[in-house]
Amino acid sequence: MTNLSVNINKVATIRNARGGNMPNILTVAQDCEKFGAQGITVHPRPDERHIRYSDVYGLKPLIKTEFNIEGYPCEKFVDLVLKVKPTQVTLVPDSPDAITSNAGWDVKSNFELLSELADTFNSNGIRTSIFVGTDLENISFAAKTGADRIELYTEPYATNYPINKENAIAPFIEAAQYAKGLGLGVNAGHDLSLENLAYFSKCIPWIEEVSIGHALICDALYFGLQQTISLYKACLQQ
Template sequence: MIKLSVNINKAATLRNARGGNVPDVVQIAKDCEAYGAQGITVHPRPDERHIRYNDVYALKPIIKTELNIEGYPIQSFVDLVLTVKPTQVTLVPDAPDVLTSNAGWNVKEHFNQLSELVDTFTGHGIRTSLFVETDLENIEWAAKTGTDRIELYTEPYANGYNSNRDHAIAPFVEAAKRAKSLGLGVNAGHDLNLQNLAFFASHLPWIEEVSIGHALICDALYYGLERTIGLYKACLKGEPK
């Protein structure tokens, strides 16, 4: 079954908007696990506008499932990952000032940099994933870096879902098949939600994990966190909301 990793960045955004420690992101991570999440994802950015580096240090000892740290590999991020040693690091190509991740790596262009980073992280026992789009040649270059997994950037799927979901899912199926044939594990994330997730999961049942934050935290405002996580896990079994 596809695992659900909950990205708790938006909970940190809410906390930071008021100051103090409400909501407590460490407690939210504990609750997500207690309610059935199979992983916790964080994406610390240099300006610490949501998850802070100190949050990552606080989260590591309490996570009982898997901790996934996403981010652009500036030196402070690399140092953080090597110190914390999460289960997984996901390298994304977003510049420090972007609002959210909006593209995958051009692996060929950054091949030497990414290969060195993969060697560094895997050498420390950290599973490594590269955030990519569905271009098949690019996925082949990703495999050459030695990475353990790729994470497919799913915003194009989400954008096309309502107009023609069969057309929208097709390149993701092909990309995931190619990655699997190359020995790569496949994750997915970005703009997956209760409306489009079940269809996605039913067509790519062999992928390892989805990372979902913004939509899940927004849904929790209506349904509550426990019920929301249950709804997302049902989608991952191919059951619509």
């Protein structure tokens, strides 16, 4: 079964809007696990506009499932990951001022950097995942870096799903099959939601993990966090 990792960045955004500690990030992460999430994802950025570096250190001893830290591998980020030693690090090519991740790596152009990072993290017992699109040559280079997994950037799927779901999913099936054949584990994330997740999971049932934040937290405003996590997990169990 595909694991659900809840990205709690948006919860931190709400907290930071008023200062103080409401909602409490540590409590929310523990509640997500209690309600059935199989992982917690955070994406700290240099300006700490949502998840703060101190949050990451605070979460480490509390997380009982898989802890996934994603972000651009600047020196400060790499130092954080090596100190915290999460289950997984997901390398994302976004600039420090990006609102959200909007593209995967050009692995060929960044091959030396990504290979060195994969070696560093793997030697410290940290699973390494590279955020990529569906281009097969790019995925081939990702496998050559020594990374354990890729995470497929699924915004194009989510955008095209309401128009033609078969066309939307086709390149992701091909990419996931190709990656699997290369020995890579396959994760997925970005704009997956209750509208499109079940079909994605049905078509690519061997996906290891989906990381979902924005849509899930928005749905929790209506359904509550516990029910929302149950609804997302149900999409992955069909």
